[in-house]
């Protein structure tokens with residue numbers, strides 16, 4: 001047997017209590033891992049797939065407001081702007097709401113010129129341009145839904161019924177595109193002209209513009225120039241880099257960063273009380289045994305370390321398991337982020353390291369007082385009480 | 387030189403702001419290899435005296451020299467080390483760690499030594515076979531009888547080979563038969579292994595196993611007789 005064996009044996013004294021405490025620590029660190037991952041995503045620089053030479057122009061007050069397509073020419077004329085294209089949020093469901101993927105009406109050629117990270121066969125792009133009801137999808141979507149080029153795909157509208165009252169939009173799959181950017185991989189693209197012609201309201205509008213600028217260093221200047229053009233119009237705009245746009249979209253769902261901090265504080269406070277209670281109980285029932293250890297010649301510091309070690313071991317074990325679980329779950333959580341999100345959630349080593357650090361601190365905070373009283377324990381008195 | 391030497395030892399406790407004197411001037415000499423039984427009424431200070439000899443508690447006044455060390459001159463740390471090397475403790479209620487099996491309970495004192503894990507295991511096995519319990523090494527205290535638990539406690543007390551065994555009513559919780567086994571064991575350890583035994587007991591039959599019997603009353607050694 002070793003000192004570690006002694007520690008483990010003590011933790012096994014009340015397995016149920018130990019495992020419940022471990023579980024509460026685990027859950028706390030699982031939450032920590034996931035929320036930290038979100039926070040890292042919010043705080044990160046331009047993420048994968050977000051380009052520094054592209055700006056997004058959206059309605060100033062709410063990104064669900066539409067913008068008149070007439071603004072496109074005006075933006076094109078702004079000094080420093082190289083190209084402009086537009087997208088809109090279609091919503092809608094294919095089969096059932098669970099198989100969700102975003103669907104954007106776009107201007108085929110300018111869209112693919114704007115996003116060189118999406119590649120499409122020139123012949124298929126031409127077909128896309130030519131076919132009014134045409135749509136193109138990432139290759140993965142074909143296998144996912146068992147489609148092939150030439151199929152008709154019905155989408156049931158939720159926001160946008162057709163002018164004739166029909167809610168089923170039928171698209172012709174004319175091609176596929178490839179992308180190496182995972183989070184943007186799932187967009188179903190269809191022809192804006194069809195959308196414009198068939199929808200029942202808000203004609204002549206688009207969701208937002210994407211703008212390529214000549215010089216990334218001048219991004220703030222160009223963004224200001226665009227916004228000031230429309231400032232006093234019916235449709236004021238807010239221009240940001242792609243990355244900021246994705247994040248502000250997510251931020252509109254709720255102030256996640258602040259919420260995360262609040263939740264974490266509450267959770268850790270609870271876990272602190274829980275583990276502190278466990279350790280205090282563990283100490284109280286073990287006073288005679290600690291006195292025996294001292295009788296056998298275990299020094300005061302050694303007995304204190306044993307108690308502290310137990311608390312740290314418990315917290316670190318729970319912490320490592322919780323963070324490990326968070327690392328496994330973080331990629332899956334990406335599915336719940338808006339599809340504009342510039343990047344997938346990435347679980348970072350910093351998050352893991354911070355988590356383990358927090359676990360150690362938690363163990364030390366919880367274990368210090370019991371460890372000190374264990375160290376101070378007087379043998380003769382403790383033996384008399386037993 | 388005596389292995390235990392107490393000169394005018396006093397011990398008082400402060401109880402409800404009043405000092406209660408429990409030991410009132412104890413003078414005692416015990417030679418190496420002796421087997422001493424300490425008797426006396428409840429509350430006379432037997433455990434207190436034993437604790438002072440074993441370095442578990444300090445004297446209020448007087449001189450305590452055990453195994454050539456003046457105990458009140460040792461720091462806490464040195465005292466703990468000295469105890470580990472010098473004294474084997476045996477208690478009335480065995481005081482084994484319930485979460486550890488017999489083997490690991492006996493190994494505990496060896497965690498403080500430089501012995502390898504293998505050596506520790508081997509020494510613990512030897513100690514268990516001396517008390518006749520090699521076949522119970524894997525049992526936890528809860529799975530052993532009182533007599534067996536006390537034998538495990540004796541194995542733990544001797545595993546680091548200390549010269550002195552300090553026993554506080556080692557048979558107080560046992561029936562006659564088990565008590566006899568324990569006393570025989572202590573006698574063997576005294577006679578064949580040269581351990582000095584200092585044993586508190588209420589039981590005259592137990593005291594008969596000793597070479598010397600001391601009587602303590604109201605904090606004073608009142609008479610002594612050779613067994």
Ligand SMILES: Nc1ncnc2c1ncn2[C@@H]1O[C@H](COP(=O)(O)OP(=O)(O)OP(=O)(O)O)[C@@H](O)[C@H]1O
Pocket residue numbers: 380381384399400401408426427428429430431432433434435
């Ligand atoms: N830590 C302490 N604080 C206060 N009083 C104490 C303390 N330890 C012992 N005493 C008192 O000292 C006296 C002697 O106690 P001790 O335990 O040495 O007696 P004992 O002879 O071992 O008795 P018993 O046969 O019942 O075990 C008792 O009156 C006890 O109450």
Ligand SMILES: [Mg+2]
Pocket residue numbers: 432433434554
């Ligand atoms: Mg006593």
